[in-house]
Amino acid sequence: MNMKTLFFRLSLWVLLMGMVSSCSLDEWNPSTVDLxxxxxxxxxxxxxxxxxxxxxxxxxxxxxxxxxxxxxxxxxxxxxxxxxxxxxxxxxxxxxxxxxxxxxxxxxxxxxxxxxxxxxxxxxxxxxxxxxxxxxxxxxxxxxxxxxxxxxxxxxxxxxxxxxxxxxxxxxxxxxxxxxxxxxxISDLQFACQHLPDQSGAERGRVAKKAAYAMLAKACLQRTRLGDSQQYAKMALDAAEELINNQGRYGIALYQSDAERSGFAKLWDGMNNKDNTEFLFLEAVDHLAGRNPEGWNRGRTRQYYLMDARTTGAPWGTQENDAWLGRANTRQFKPTKYLLTTLFEPVEDPADTRFKETFFYEYYNATWLDVVISQQMVNQYGKNPNLVGRVIKNTAATGSSLVEGNRAINHMGLVNMVDDDGDGWLDGLSVFTPNWVMPASDKADLPFWVVDPSDWFDANGRWVTAETHPMGTYYREIYPSLKKFSSIEWVYDRQYWMGDIPIIRLGEVYLIAAEAALLYNNDVAKALNFVNEIRRRAAVSGRQHEMEITAAELSLDFILAERGRELAGEQTRWYDLKxxxxxxxxxxxxxxxxxxxxxxxxxxxxxxxxxxxxxxxxxxxxxxxxxx
The missing domain is CATH 1.25.40.390 (Serine Threonine Protein Phosphatase 5, Tetratricopeptide repeat)
Incomplete structure (x- = not known):
């Protein structure tokens, strides 16, 4: 039975026929006895x-x-x-x-x-x-x-x-x-906060108090839009601070930065996915036996955000069959100029690692063959003629992933990740989509295709088309692709990713607390502390001071922007704007x-x-x- 058929039947039972379905309960089937x-x-x-x-x-x-x-x-x-x-x-x-x-x-x-x-x-x-x-x-x-x-x-x-x-x-x-x-x-969530256990125990995904307090904070904050905002902001703040101030009790913690990696990078590290200290409420995916609704058909988020690696990027070495990137057959969603160049700082080496850790923007030759830059490519893409004959090395190979099972999958970035020609770039790089603008001369000289914000957007900030730019048909299909749900350890093939998916995580709770503190009694000092905690962990330890903001910079609009940087792609934004x-x-x-x-x-x-x-x-x- 497919998903939409199942839900259609359930809805009719729920609202019209007065029956409860139990045919899908593997452990117990009460269909032949009274309830x-x-x-x-x-x-x-x-x-x-x-x-x-x-x-x-x-x-x-x-x-x-x-x-x-x-x-x-x-x-x-x-x-x-x-x-x-x-x-x-x-x-x-x-x-x-x-x-x-x-x-x-x-x-x-x-x-x-x-x-x-x-x-x-x-x-x-x-x-x-x-x-x-x-x-x-x-x-x-x-x-x-x-x-x-x-x-x-x-x-x-x-x-x-x-x-x-x-x-x-x-x-x-x-x-x-x-x-x-x-x-x-709110009444339901208060009951859950009172009676759920402090921690989930061995059953990953079973809700515990950390989920209840997080959802209570989220719901009370959302309730402020209907009035009585101070009352509900106070409730949201209390629930959020219960988690923030008692992290040991609930078995939760923000990942901390070191000199090499930001805490935000560690948050999305696949090795941390199945026992993540920041995931408070999650969709737990069975990666061993596939005991999930729809079985192994999980984790398709990434394909909806993936640029056109199948067709438009193919002359340079990208392809649809790359397991790490996903399957480039859908391509529905692309980032706005506002997200790429306003929320994320459009510079080459920002202190904030969240653009780097949120998006793929380096695509490598995954064709299993070297790609040789041709005269036709030079002419079509405006490249320096001296690049004719330059080789983009194949980087595709079979690699091991997933700790349990040690499966082998094929993906880019496994071999020839070298800079043998000494130009400062990896020799297998085929397409590069930074969120900062590179000089036109550099883009012409580099032995790979570079597409940046100056190529993507017209004067009004809309995505270019064939009518607004001679290369618009191509530029609009090559862009940074969401990678939060693509850690290689849980990739099964180009379509399925078996990692757990966070629904509410601790980083969001800090931002809920900051917003609630402003709404409740304009406690700027408290809100600033919460925001700066999240911003600091987005940088490596040596650059965390660059991330701190002052009280004068803090506002509800700043928190909304911070939520965009922190939570892009995590299914929160429409509710935030509302x-x-x-x-x-x-x-x-x-x-x-x-x-x-x-x-x-x-x-x-x-x-x-x-x-x-x-x-x-x-x-x-x-x-x-x-x-x-």
Whole structure:
């Protein structure tokens, strides 16, 4: 059963037919007995709680979550593929959009599983009260997580607190206010903070107090957009500081810089992925037996952000089949000029390592053969004629990766990573996409293709096209590619990456605390300390002083920019802009001029899926979201 079919069936069960699916619970199948019997035993109940986690796997590291959570912001533009409704707010953002169904159905399925677990928890035998509360706290946490996405994506829609097995069909659902959603979200998370264990133990991905406090801080901060901002900012600050001030208790810590590597680099090191001290709430991926929803079909995030290594870069030695980069068959999302040259400092050697650690911008010859620069290449790409005959060395080879299993995969950068000609560049470098502008003479003289911001953007900051630049067709397809979810240790092939994916991590909690401190009582000193802690760990130890800012530089806008540098590609940005009042024509056009049709009266929520509106008995009374 595929994902969208499963979620469609679950949504109908949840909202219309009053049934609960349990056919996918491998440990326990209660389909042949009544639910009270099925769930009064620990095995059956715990299988139900386990299934509450299922939706994580369809929204993080997958296109349905990326579009809704990261696109339509100041960070990313569109190549021309995919569902542009989320990216450009055009006519594709309509009730018939398939991704909306997936989000709606998936989140409501999660809510119903959680409601079922919460309802039947008092009946479960062989639990102490402490054990029962700890287990049902997982359901409270995940219900809060799903409701948070529902209210932020769709506004005040249906707030369910009872399982459909109890309520029966809801043919005439009613809306609840956004405030009511947040009341339940916060109450659920407070229960989770009280009753979850301090640490997850041996089960990687099982939520613990660190996840509950982080999600409580995140939700309370987001709640400030609805009013009573000081009250909820204080709650967000308290939850964030609980984690920041008690890191040993919760088994968490920021990675620290040394003279060679920044803490931010260590955060994304594949060797740290499966036991990461900064991951507070995560999608845990089974890399050994593939016991995941959709099995081995995981980690496809990188292909959506990958430049055209298959076609446009191919004359210089890139190719689609490189396992480290990913599969260049999608190419939907590219960074904006604002992200590349305003948020990240556009210089060759900044103290801040986050551009370097967030993006691939050096691409090596992966063809298994040397590439010889031809006269045609010199003519087409404006190269110095003396480069004809220069060799770009093959760097592709079979290498070992993944500690457990020691698999061998093929990828660039394994052989011939040398500078035999002494020009200061590796001889296998084929395409270079820095975020700083290089002199035209240097670009002409270098024995590889260089494409930089002066090539990518027109005078208005939009991506060049064939109409605006003679090489626009080529330049717009060659750019830095997101690499946060590409550490080589967990690459299985050009499409699948089996690393864990963080949903909330400790670095974000510091920035939540900083924003909350300003909103609560304008405690600039406290906020500055949190921000500078994150900025210092983004540099190697000898350059950390360069990263510190002063109180005069700190503001909510600075924190928003810092969140962009820290969290780019981590599915937070749309919510950040919504919370901070930046989903406006003025802001979006100044930071992402590709967005021309944003309507602030319309686009701060998504349309209700048409499948739901067609299925209920009271569509006129329930009402579609404004102007859709």
């Amino acid at each position: 009270e019997t099925a769930y009064k035993y620990r095995d059956g109940f715990e299988s139900l709680v386990n299934y509450c986690y299922d939706a994580l796997y369809y929204f993080y590291g997958k296109i349905d979550g990326i579009g809704a959570m990261e696109m339509g912001t100041d960070l990313w533009s569109n190549v021309g593929n995919g569902e542009t409704g989320f990216i450009l707010y055009n006519s594709n953002m309509a009730p018939q959009l398939g991704t909306l169904n997936t989000i709606w159905q998936g989140m409501y399925a999660t809510v119903n599983y959680c409601n079922t677990a919460i309802y039947y928890a008092p009946l479960v035998e062989d639990y102490t009260e402490e054990e029962r509360n700890a287990k049902v706290a997982e359901a409270h946490f995940l219900r809060a997580w799903a409701n948070w996405h529902l209210v932020e994506q769709f506004g005040g829609v249906v707030l369910n607190t009872q399982p459909s097995s109890v309520t029966g069909p809801q043919n005439s659902p009613v809306r609840s206010s956004e405030e009511a959603f947040y009341d339940l979200i 919370r901070m009042g930046k989903l406006t024509n003025e802001y979006l056009r100044s930071t992402n001029p590709e967005i021309l049709s944003f309507d602030p009266a319309k686009h701060i929520v998504r349309p209700i899926p048409q499948t739901f509106m067609d299925a209920i008995a009271n569509p006129a009374e329930f009402g579609q979201n404004t102007t859709y």
